Amino acid sequence: MHASETTTLRTALITADWPGIARQLHDNGYALLPNLLPDALCETLKQAYAAPQGYRKTVMMERHRFGLGEYKYFQYPLPPALQTIREEVYPHLVPVANAWMEALHLPDRFPATLEALLEQCRAHDQHKPTPLILKYGAGGFNTLHQDLYGEVYFPLQTVFFLSAPGPDYTGGEFVLTQQTPRAQSKAIVLTPGKGDMLIFTTNFRPVKGSKGYYRASMRHGVSEVHRGERYTLGVIFHDAVS
Ligand SMILES: O=C(O)CCC(=O)C(=O)O
Numbered sequence: 311m312h313a314s315e316t317t318t319l320r321t322a323l324i325t326a327d328w329p330g331i332a333r334q335l336h337d338n339g340y341a342l343l344p345n346l347l348p349d350a351l352c353e354t355l356k357q358a359y360a361a362p363q364g365y366r367k368t369v370m371m372e373r374h375r376f377g378l379g380e381y382k383y384f385q386y387p388l389p390p391a392l393q394t395i396r397e398e399v400y401p402h403l404v405p406v407a408n409a410w411m412e413a414l415h416l417p418d419r420f421p422a423t424l425e426a427l428l429e430q431c432r433a434h435d436q437h438k439p440t441p442l443i444l445k446y447g448a449g450g451f452n453t454l455h456q457d458l459y460g461e462v463y464f465p466l467q468t469v470f471f472l473s474a475p476g477p478d479y480t481g482g483e484f485v486l487t488q489q490t491p492r493a494q495s496k497a498i499v500l501t502p503g504k505g506d507m508l509i510f511t512t513n514f515r516p517v518k519g520s521k522g523y524y525r526a527s528m529r530h531g532v533s534e535v536h537r538g539e540r541y542t543l544g545v546i547f548h549d550a551v552s
């Protein structure tokens with residue numbers, strides 16, 4: 311990974327429209343930022359998938375009934391681009407996360423820096439890095455889930471799309487479901503482009519009703535890939551017990 315790619319990425323993250331992103335997150339529970347990863351970085355990350363080093367764990371999804379496909383968790387120290395994403399994105403999401411806790415009358419508040427969040431994770435035996443790269447072929451899919459890895463969890467996470475819908479794969483839409491009390495689930499289906507960053511709700515968010523805010527539970531997954539190969543990079547902020 312070239313230092314210049316990481317610098318380009320850092321600049322893009324610093325200059326992103328964070329007030330606009332916060333508004334999207336409050337309104338919809340997700341925000342899409344087009345064209346954030348340079349093409350060369352997408353290619354480097356995909357090429358590195360086959361490398362034997364750099365990862366702490368490989369998961370074959372069908373073995374756990376998570377879907378069909380596989381993913382690898384990165385090990386510490388993270389590749390510079392991933393460390394940059396975690397450090398630069400997290401502080402902008404803290405005010406949103408804390409406003410959500412307040413709206414729902416929950417006592418949890420999240421610290422201002424990633425390092426402080428990771429310190430809280432370590433105090434709860436969550437030492438393992440959670441950023442991961444996922445690979446799906448034809449027929450691949452990811453069942454609806456929430457990425458909670460221990461007692462400490464941050465309510466927002468990001469995913470970067472490393473493949474181009476159309477040329478690289480068809481199907482494989484990103485699916486978010488929102489379940490509100492006493493109602494069926496609403497599905498949100500997204501087809502981000504290569505290099506796009508999606509920020510979305512990990513577990514629940516406040517939705518305004520007639521009597522104040524109520525808790526909407528959210529899950530995410532991937533619909534079946536019809537053709538080609540689809541890679542994504544998931545950057546979760548809290549660390550894992552295992
Ligand atoms: O492949 C995807 O789009 C979803 C990946 C995912 O579940 C995640 O990043 O947490």
Ligand SMILES: [Fe+2]
Pocket residue numbers: 455456457530544
């Ligand atoms: Fe996930």
